[in-house]
Amino acid sequence: MKKVVLKAYGKVNLGLDVVRRRDDGYHEVRMIMQTVGLFDRLELKKTSGDSVTLSANLRFLPVNEQNLVCQAIxxxxxxxxxxxxxxxYLEKRIPIAAGMAGGSSDCAAALRGMNQLFELGLKEEELCEIGAGLGADVPYCVIGGTALAEGIGEKLTKLPPVSDCHILIAKPGISVSTKTVYENLDVPGLSSHPDITGMISAIENQDLKGITGRMENVLETVTIPRYPVIDEIKEFLLKQGAENALMSGSGPTVFGIFASQEKAQRALSNLRSFEDVKQAYVVAPVNRES
Ligand code: ATP
Known part of the structure; x- marks a missing residue:
């Protein structure tokens, strides 16, 4: 094989809890991850010689060994x-530093791509193992779909797909550092924790209201006070008929879940008047290939 082309999908967190801060500074989490239909495109070509080169459609993106694609290769x-x-070659569409695991997803796509390009015959678990050494969210991005992520994000339990909903993704024009958000999180001071176990049952029962009624992200306690626009977008999406709205990951991306495509599309058009929102899409949840 000479060339492979891959889709690297973004994710949202339907629920994000932080259980404790470990002595080594990492945080133990319980997160419900959901792949969404917004993706980067990655092309890998085999060349003679030994070098690894990356180019991208965005000039400010590092294309050296700082890029997770180069690290995976x-x-x-x-x-x-x-x-x-x-x-x-990487064509970015997933917003950067936005809480959608864009870099981790590109990394996972590069691992899958290398497996195909060099016909290595590696199983998903082997790709996840390599991915775990590159970033906490990479193993999840290898498996995709709906999953519970625990530990520092690398312990995964696959869940049944969440379907029959439409997700409006809205990214305000600010970038947030995941590391800084976690560093500023007061874990013992958290006044509430998401009902992750209840959300898993709702997913198993395909109960959309049970899922949306439990959407909560403890990282909002750090990011929203710094960027109140996140709360404004959430309010806006709720007024537009979203079942619920939440910040994804460490933010600043906000997503709203709609039961009807029509309502989601109308909210997307109305969102255009919201000057602070720089990127917005209506997408579907993406299930893993099985
Ligand atoms: P997460 O949800 O996992 O916290 P994120 O959406 O907050 O991820 P990314 O878009 O993955 O953040 O990127 C964060 C930083 O990682 C960027 O500032 C960028 O310099 C670096 N990076 C490395 N590789 C990539 C890549 N392939 N795409 C985007 N950013 C990358």
Missing amino acids: AAVKKKYSLKDGVEA
């Missing part, structure tokens, strides 16, 4: 002593 090349070079 290098990790696979090293682990399996691959001698050929790889030329990668």
